[in-house]
Amino acid sequence: MSCCHGCFEFVEIDEEVAKSTVYFQDGVRRIDYILAYRDMEDEDPQNKEIRDIFEDNLMKVGVHLERAPKEESQDSETSFLKLHVPWKVILRYAERMKLKLPLREDKPEYQHHHNAKSDDCCCCSYKSFKKVMYCGGCCYINNTEKEEAIHARCQSDNYTAVFERDLIESFDIKSQDEFINDTVRSRIAYRIMNEARHGTSKLDVGVQHLLTTEAYIAAYPLHDPMKGKGTFKHGTAEEDLTRMNIREILYCEWARWGKWYKFQPLDLIRRYLGDKFALYFVWLGFYTKMLFYASFLGLLVFVYSGITLNRKPTVKEICDSDYPTYAGDTVMCPLCDGAAGCTYWNLTTTCLSAQVSSLCVVIQVSSVFSFYT
Numbered sequence: 001m002s003c004c005h006g007c008f009e010f011v012e013i014d015e016e017v018a019k020s021t022v023y024f025q026d027g028v029r030r031i032d033y034i035l036a037y038r039d040m041e042d043e044d045p046q047n048k049e050i051r052d053i054f055e056d057n058l059m060k061v062g063v064h065l066e067r068a069p070k071e072e073s074q075d076s077e078t079s080f081l082k083l084h085v086p087w088k089v090i091l092r093y094a095e096r097m098k099l100k101l102p103l104r105e106d107k108p109e110y111q112h113h114h115n116a117k118s119d120d121c122c123c124c125s126y127k128s129f130k131k132v133m134y135c136g137g138c139c140y141i142n143n144t145e146k147e148e149a150i151h152a153r154c155q156s157d158n159y160t161a162v163f164e165r166d167l168i169e170s171f172d173i174k175s176q177d178e179f180i181n182d183t184v185r186s187r188i189a190y191r192i193m194n195e196a197r198h199g200t201s202k203l204d205v206g207v208q209h210l211l212t213t214e215a216y217i218a219a220y221p222l223h224d225p226m227k228g229k230g231t232f233k234h235g236t237a238e239e240d241l242t243r244m245n246i247r248e249i250l251y252c253e254w255a256r257w258g259k260w261y262k263f264q265p266l267d268l269i270r271r272y273l274g275d276k277f278a279l280y281f282v283w284l285g286f287y288t289k290m291l292f293y294a295s296f297l298g299l300l301v302f303v304y305s306g307i308t309l310n311r312k313p314t315v316k317e318i319c320d321s322d323y324p325t326y327a328g329d330t331v332m333c334p335l336c337d338g339a340a341g342c343t344y345w346n347l348t349t350t351c352l353s354a355q356v357s358s359l360c361v362v363i364q365v366s367s368v369f370s371f372y373t
Helices: 015-020 045-061 087-096 144-151 165-170 182-195 207-212 238-242 246-253 266-273 275-307 313-319 347-360 363-372
Strands: 033-038 064-068 078-084 100-102 123-126 132-135 138-141 160-162 218-220
Touching (some): 045 207, 207 218, 246 266
Antiparallel strands (some): 064 078, 132 138
């Protein structure tokens, strides 16, 4: 499968191999979180007891667990515990966490076939997506056969409300994976782990405490698998956008040095990394854009300094021997006391330093620049 324009061409690998990295062994239940720990003979027995209590409490909540023995790890010392949160538990914690989820809505036809150039669509063309448009939280591609597949990858533009299980019919649940994406599932799994107890003390609660005591050495969610590997090659296969997961699209169209001048696919960033990360990149993009104007002003200041360099009295007094108040022939004291090679010197030897200092500082416009920054 070839990636987007300017990216690289993938070589297909076995779908089952890619799937095995993010699913339980049954190939159905997706891994929502991973816990890693050292499984060694000289391990502190208390750590094993604490883990057993913690894992029992996770199962009481309804979390499914599957263990990957240390023999399957690269160092033959680390075991991994896979966590999967079932749908009923997901809904229960979505209500507890007061998550805002999309409501069911009958959208007008014009919203699905909207012209990207219309006045009521505040959007930008992401050119390297081959005419994919981002408008109001959706993404569009000028190809009716691909539009639905691409639209499904973007954050829904429905109205949202705090989720309640009693009103589940009012929410737009087209599929479980679309309604609760992987980012939200990871948040819920992390919330469950932070509420699970592993002892009788008031402080014996949460996975963070277990990480501090090294009962577990790591806790993390999984990325979507890259479904292939390849070498850098320009590709133009537009249809591959419908086959790639969000991570692959972000890698091809965003997380590359060659895409620094492109608009950020904020909807996909929000869907894959979460609201906080998306907000950070929104701010980073705005900040970088504003710095462009500041750098333009700084360039004007620099050019102005170069043009007026030889007109400044502080420079002419040192460098211009014809200047009425020329002081370049002033004899200066040695820069060191009694050391060999320290002699008297003329002020004119600092001409270059004076020019550089004057080039970098322009008093006339420094107040304007400081006001902007």
